Amino acid sequence: MIAGTPHYATDDKAERVRADFPILATRTSKGKPLVYLDSAATSQKPRTVIDAISHYYEDYNANIHRGVYEIAERATDAYEGARKRAAAFFNAASTEEIIFTRNATESINLVCYTWGFEQLHSGDGILLTRLEHHSNIVPWQLLAAKTGAELRFLELDEQGRVILDDLEEKLQGTKLVAITQVSNTLGTIVPLERIVPAAHAAGATVLVDGAQAAPHMRVDVRTLDVDFYAVSGHKMLAPTGIGILYGKRALLETMPPFLAGGDMIRRVAYDHATYNELPWKFEAGTSNIAGAIGLGAALEYLEGLDMTWVREHEVALTAYALERLDQVPHLHLYGPKRADERGGVAAFTMGDAHPHDLASILDAEGVCIRAGHHCTMPLHELLGLTATARASFYVYSTFADVDALIEALEKAARIFKL
Amino acid sequence: MDELFYREYILEHYRSPHNYGHLENPDISVEDDNPLCGDRIRVDLKVEDGRIADVRFEGKGCAISQASASMLTDVVKGMTLHDTLRLGKDEIMENLGADTLAAARIKCATLGLKVLKAAALRALERAAETEGQRP
Numbered sequence: 001m002i003a004g005t006p007h008y009a010t011d012d013k014a015e016r017v018r019a020d021f022p023i024l025a026t027r028t029s030k031g032k033p034l035v036y037l038d039s040a041a042t043s044q045k046p047r048t049v050i051d052a053i054s055h056y057y058e059d060y061n062a063n064i065h066r067g068v069y070e071i072a073e074r075a076t077d078a079y080e081g082a083r084k085r086a087a088a089f090f091n092a093a094s095t096e097e098i099i100f101t102r103n104a105t106e107s108i109n110l111v112c113y114t115w116g117f118e119q120l121h122s123g124d125g126i127l128l129t130r131l132e133h134h135s136n137i138v139p140w141q142l143l144a145a146k147t148g149a150e151l152r153f154l155e156l157d158e159q160g161r162v163i164l165d166d167l168e169e170k171l172q173g174t175k176l177v178a179i180t181q182v183s184n185t186l187g188t189i190v191p192l193e194r195i196v197p198a199a200h201a202a203g204a205t206v207l208v209d210g211a212q213a214a215p216h217m218r219v220d221v222r223t224l225d226v227d228f229y230a231v232s233g234h235k236m237l238a239p240t241g242i243g244i245l246y247g248k249r250a251l252l253e254t255m256p257p258f259l260a261g262g263d264m265i266r267r268v269a270y271d272h273a274t275y276n277e278l279p280w281k282f283e284a285g286t287s288n289i290a291g292a293i294g295l296g297a298a299l300e301y302l303e304g305l306d307m308t309w310v311r312e313h314e315v316a317l318t319a320y321a322l323e324r325l326d327q328v329p330h331l332h333l334y335g336p337k338r339a340d341e342r343g344g345v346a347a348f349t350m351g352d353a354h355p356h357d358l359a360s361i362l363d364a365e366g367v368c369i370r371a372g373h374h375c376t377m378p379l380h381e382l383l384g385l386t387a388t389a390r391a392s393f394y395v396y397s398t399f400a401d402v403d404a405l406i407e408a409l410e411k412a413a414r415i416f417k418l
Numbered sequence: 419m420d421e422l423f424y425r426e427y428i429l430e431h432y433r434s435p436h437n438y439g440h441l442e443n444p445d446i447s448v449e450d451d452n453p454l455c456g457d458r459i460r461v462d463l464k465v466e467d468g469r470i471a472d473v474r475f476e477g478k479g480c481a482i483s484q485a486s487a488s489m490l491t492d493v494v495k496g497m498t499l500h501d502t503l504r505l506g507k508d509e510i511m512e513n514l515g516a517d518t519l520a521a522a523r524i525k526c527a528t529l530g531l532k533v534l535k536a537a538a539l540r541a542l543e544r545a546a547e548t549e550g551q552r553p
Contacts, residue, residue, distance in 0.1 A: 352432075
């Protein structure tokens with residue numbers, strides 16, 4: 001450990017945070033303590049979130065926006081309360097700008113199929129980075145194939161940071177900038193403060209994939225001035241199946257509905273329908289009510305932790321992990337070298353030990369990491385790789401988890417005789 | 419899976435695979451991959467009288483997929499195509515000396531077998547076609 005640094009201050013709190021997560025007290029079938037280092041895939045859930053979901057099902061389970069009876073009103077209040085909390089958490093101008101979706105993927109697809117198919121035409125540019133997750137590439141590929149719009153990419157430097165030298169040039173003729181805020185593979189933090197104003201000056205609309213950023217740092221959509229922002233709840237302590245699309249009201253109002261059905265309508269006749277107001281226009285069918293309530297509890301929990309601490313702890317932990325990983329023989333780390341330029345993920349390879357073999361050996365030690373392409377196949381190809389191993393951190397991760405990772409990797413190196 | 423699984427001989431097969439490379443003028447050549455992890459294997463066969471006269475494989479991927487394919491090529495040399503099609507997961511696990519394997523890794527272990535069986539099936543189909551064409 002690095003003695004005499006402020007790292008321990010954030011780590012003490014993380015140790016206390018762990019007590020709120022029931023799963024972290026469990027052991028693997030081999031009796032090993034669980035060292036969960038795959039939070040970029042999905043986060044663990046605190047007791048308050050689990051309880052909020054159970055509480056809904058046990059005490060006031062009812063459909064929302066229709067029932068006149070008491071528990072239906074309670075359910076509606078809880079669901080809309082979660083929306084209010086989300087609006088405050090992301091500093092949206094109003095709750096009308098917060099649409100509940102299943103996840104960031106659905107949020108991006110919603111924009112693609114409503115705004116995108118209306119606004120993008122043959123020859124229009126869609127500017128992405130080389131870092132994008134499949135969920136922020138494939139929808140635009142489909143759109144490009146149908147409309148004749150063209151995909152463009154901001155390139156990366158040798159540390160996986162986005163090169164902005166040719167930003168203005170690439171913005172010419174670009175109608176949409178669709179970029180991640182934090183890379184789920186390299187951890188790169190994309191400088192939105194430089195890209196968003198330039199994009200707007202060039203007349204482009206900006207969608208940000210916040211799946212890996214929103215859980216880890218304070219995100220203020222109005223300061224960032226993004227037009228759309230996509231979030232996955234399950235990566236930020238909430239259950240799976242609930243996500244958010246933030247959109248500027250003026251844009252959302254012009255967009256046609258996405259999915260059609262109940263709840264998203266005002267009036268329906270056999271031959272036509274008028275649509276509900278924002279945000280319900282985009283929430284067809286019975287929503288994931290328990291999920292939204294769970295997300296509300298997750299955001300409340302994160303507010304309690306303080307997002308400034310969340311990011312401080314992540315930087316401290318990542319700095320420690322980068323330093324320790326760098327000392328492991330034959331280990332090659334990818335992404336920015338400085339912890340403050342990246343999120344809490346570390347992708348690496350180790351000698352000729354395939355990432356899947358590494359993950360299996362680590363699994364025997366109770367250490368959970370991801371191995372594969374992490375839904376960034378094009379980025380791996382760009383790096384000349386088919387797979388990497390990836391460790392990722394969150395609020396309950398500690399310096400001791402990093403130590404367990406290093407110890408397990410050293411064991412893997414011995415097994416593979418590296 | 420415990421570390422014992424990665425026994426010395428598995429790593430030997432991984433780093434120095436048997437029957438590695440390609441055959442000149444193979445009767446059959448089949449390639450497949452596991453896109454989930456990027457494992458890829460190609461198998462070349464020489465077939466004589468319904469038997470595998472010679473076999474080579476080439477591939478990229480984890481130790482389990484590559485070692486398993488290497489061991490399999492030793493087993494099937496000289497085997498009839500029909501017997502090859504009867505091989506299953508149990509034989510693969512026996513080759514590897516493993517009792518259990520995480521479900522996600524079984525796909526790695528059996529990729530070589532999947533490709534080999536596809537090659538054997540194609541050889542049998544081709545033989546049947548040739549048979550059918552005879553006057």
